[in-house]
Amino acid sequence: MERAKVMTGLCKACANKAAARKRVTHGHNNSNSRLHVTWSNMKRRCLRPKGSEVEKYAGVTVCDEWMAFEPFMEWSLKNGYTDHLTLDRIDSSRGYEPSNCRYTDYNVQAANRRITDKNTSGHVGVSWDGRKWVSKVQWRRKQIHLGRFDDIQEAVKARNDYIDANNLPHLRA
Secondary structure, X not given: OHHHHHHHOOOHHHHHHHHHHHHOOOOOOOOXXXXXXXXXXXXXXXXXXXXXXXXXXXXXXXXXXXXXXXXXXXXXXXXXXXXXXEEEEOXXXXXXXXXXXXXXXXXXXXXXXXXXXXXXXXXXXXXXXXXXXXXXXXXXXXXXXEEEEOOHHHHHHHHHHHHHHXXXXXXXX
């Protein structure tokens, strides 16, 4: 408590309240705003990735404009931000910038993932099970198996046809 008094002239509790008031100039700080946490996590994943993020976010950038919170907040509020949606890159091979981002629900975001290094078919949702090509779609936390095929192109077509017929936001295989 003595250190807080010396540094600020206030007791520790008052010093913390004063610091919090300073941080809240834009009305959104880490302790009370999901939007600020979204912005902070976006920057951290790109600038200082941890663990599995290192590989996932290699080469993903944040535009200069969004390095400051206020422009990001203004864009977010004009482009459909709510506490129930997530920030999604439309083209997952490009960085975070206004023309490549949108707010979506978790289902759409999960459907918009890029091919991982574990994928040996070269097509999203198509894999080899040792005997046949397997085609599947994941939607609303359920995996929909579309069949097993002798030819990879048949598996790709089955997945793309299902996506089109059900108007899903998935990337086509």
